[in-house]
Amino acid sequence: MKHRDPKLLVQPGPLLKQPLTTSMAMRDVLIALAPATLAGIWMFGLGALLVLLACIGGAVLTEWAFLPADERRDQLGNGSALVTGLLLGLTLPPALPLWMAFLGGVVSIGLGKIIWGGLGYNLFNPALVGRAFLLAAFPVAMTTWSAQTGSADFFQVPASNLAAPLMHVDYDGVTSATPLGLMKFQQESTALWDLMIGKTSGCIGETSGLLLILGGLFLAFRRDLDWRIPVSILAAVAAFSSLLFLIDAERYPGPLFSIFSGGLLIGAFYMATDPVSSPLTPRGAWIFGIGIGLLVVLIRVFGGFPEGVMYAILLMNAATPLIDRYTQPRVFGKGLKSPQGGQE
Amino acid sequence: MPKTQPDAYQEFFKGLWRENPVFAQVLGMCPMLAVTNSAVNGMAMGLATFFVLVASSLLVALLKRWIPRQVRISSFIIIIATFVTVTDYSLQALVPAIHKELGAFIPLIVANCLILGRQEAFASRQPARLALMDALGMATGFLFALVALGSVREILGEGALFGVDLFGPNFEPWVIMILPPGGFLTLGLLLLFFSWLAERRQKLAERLAEMEVEGS
Amino acid sequence: MNELVWIFISALLVNNFVLAYFLGLCPFLGVSGRLDTAFRLGLATLFVMLITAFCAWLLNTYVLIYAPYLRLISFIVVIASTVQFIEMVIKRVSPGLFRALGIFLPLITTNCAILGLAIFATNKGYGLAEGMIYALGAGLGFTLALVLMAGLREEAELAPVPRLLRGTAINLIIAGILSMAFMGFAGLFSAA
């Protein structure tokens, strides 16, 4: 286990990696996400809660299964698997079959975290790895959106949630397109206020923009995230979409729509800011954020998918080592190489 | 004769498992992963490679006396490319449906590092009989690996194996498995599985050895 | 004009040679351990690709319409000689780079990405301009994949990756995740 302590501390990010700090930061994230989570459950009903629980279950069980027995208490106790599962769940459609949600949790931790050697080493955001896997594996289920439930049918769990494991999904309820889908395929805009308070269909936790911002501000206030990342992402998205909007207001959505629709806010505040998979230096954070913003607009406007936040963050996660390399002071850049060579 | 007999078998069996071109050496996967999205395609590609590898190994081993070292690589490539072209046209004439599936990837067998590697490392230095056994072993190992990959991807990706439906009409296929990421992930996890098996066997052997020592 | 843009984007991102076609996996897995080596090998490959695309077009236009069966052999010969030539040039100009690329330079000959480029461009019926743009996109895409991979691998080297996964298995899984991320480019600039 000589690799347990890295030869070089290359991640002195805003989050220190002592277990105590980690668990405190995770608690902050849970607090910050609570309003949006509760709103999501309120809007989409009991089924949404079950999806969230399935994701968390998958994530925590996988973490437990793969950890050595003596590390289980510490690692599970810091709540990082819980946060990963919750974040994954918040980016899933509320009517997703529970077995898929569970599988997503397993993949998030398995492919997103365990294979890298655990917390603090994952190069991609685990929740997004799980989501990308689910979207590629079950494209239909992952893009079928149920309408919001009223308070009357809160306890009605959609049949699709309860599909038997590995089995096909039958959608019985009313499905409706997301604001981004409407925009992309029917050129229909959605009222801005509906977007802000989340009166639209979409993923469980991504609809209520104002609550997400509230939580994000809380995290920024608590210094749990690098404020540069969300600021640069949102600014870049606003800038690029304004540019397109000015070129052709008929075809391209305006900046406010771009910011409040889809998973941009949850991505910008809670996923792109994952300290492990984002750059270390302030300059790197700006590049990272602008890159995400650019990719989001590119995929949303010119790509095949209506939403591109997940792909944008994953792609910039992949570029993070390069950004780090080119934004670090020269000395570090050179110093990096020698332990590398000696590693073999 | 009794001396070379076990050798020939050894050359054959090492390719199957211990030196399996894919799972142990990770060779020749370049153009092959693309067509392992079903067991049938994997098998077709495996068989095409099988033919090319065995035929060119045999020919190289027979002709090595007449091939000067300086131009050996070029000669090998000409021999391999000839067999690949022959395979390409034959498949296109005999089984056009499969040829259409494998498409542009059949000519790419030429670039399979496994084939050129076997010529350079083995066939050009060994008697024809051993070269043939080596090629047969490697080719079978390769075929096995491609079919294994194709099977895993087809079972999860389409709920079928060799086109036979396994789980009934209600199965929800994991589309990712027949897409490119599925190829990478499946091969990565299969490699993991095989190294886990190898390690387990080694541990078992060690424990057996210890027990023997204690027993004696 | 727009068609050329689409060919470029498609080869660069949507149908990235490594991440969507599995072409050039050997160097992708073999040389991506170090960032600078990866970058240089990527550029060398790009260079060979451009020359190959040009030669393939020449062959297609003037030779292979009379003798289509010679396609594979003639492509291989052209690629092999090009690589030989580049090898000589690099050896003379930059011995350091020559040492760094080591065994993999001659292996560009059997780099399926190069042969694949020639064959795909022929199958798609590309003309000279389209073929060159295709080669540019494919080569840059190869370099991009290689460089991203190298960056990730250098980081993964520092992580306590489980012992069983070390080596090829983790590299393939990283490639799988990269490939998933690149799926986001599907439909880019072709969407109505």
Next chain:
Amino acid sequence: MSGGSEKALKTPGCANSEPSSTRLVATLSIAGLLSGLIIVSVYEATLPTITAYQAKVLREAVFKVLPEIDHIQRLVYVDGGLTPKDTEDPEEEAVFGGYDAAGELVGYAIPSAGPGFQDTIRLLYGYVPSERLVTGMEILESRETPGLGDKIYKDLEFVGEFERLAIDPEILAVKKGTSTAPNEVDAITGATISSKAVVRILNEGNRRWLSKLPAASGQPPAKRRAVPEPEVSATTPHEAAAPSAAPNTDPQQPAGSWPLEAGG
């Protein structure tokens, strides 16, 4: 044992003496010659089967997209007119004319291609000029996502949308279940991009070919540019420009530009 033999056999033949360059060249020449011989003979042996199969596939596709035809004829567009020609030449654009038993022209099968969600989609569609209708669509090649985009040929309901489809002013893909006009196609839910791509490829084919196709039956007229078609719709701006020349030389590749943001 095997290691020993490896060393012993490592340098066969002329181990220490440098072979002359004549010998190197001779070896390669003989190898090349032999390989050429083998390849040519295999090629000659398999060519008839391969050509016959390809022709059969194409024929079946043409018969699928054009109703009630008896025989077909490949037509190339040269010098502003259509001429029957069976040999392929990448320099020429070609369509297939479908004729009934009496030899009267029923319609044309037009190949077209364009970018889809993942890669180029190639297709063939039937067009009856007398009614200005598309009569069928057959995907020849596509790499669209399994389970979603591949419904453009697996979903018979979608394929059925292209039987008796009006082309004026332009074919439109609309949200599933909302098609009302004869020129509208129900897109596939979840595969909007692929469905729209198919429609766009058809429109692109129309733009390229409509003005070149004579509506009259029987023998394709030679050298006549002015086409006796009812009217060239003013809403498809490309049509006016299309007849000027055959801008693209490859029948597989659509001419002109990919409409980057067309159909939006």
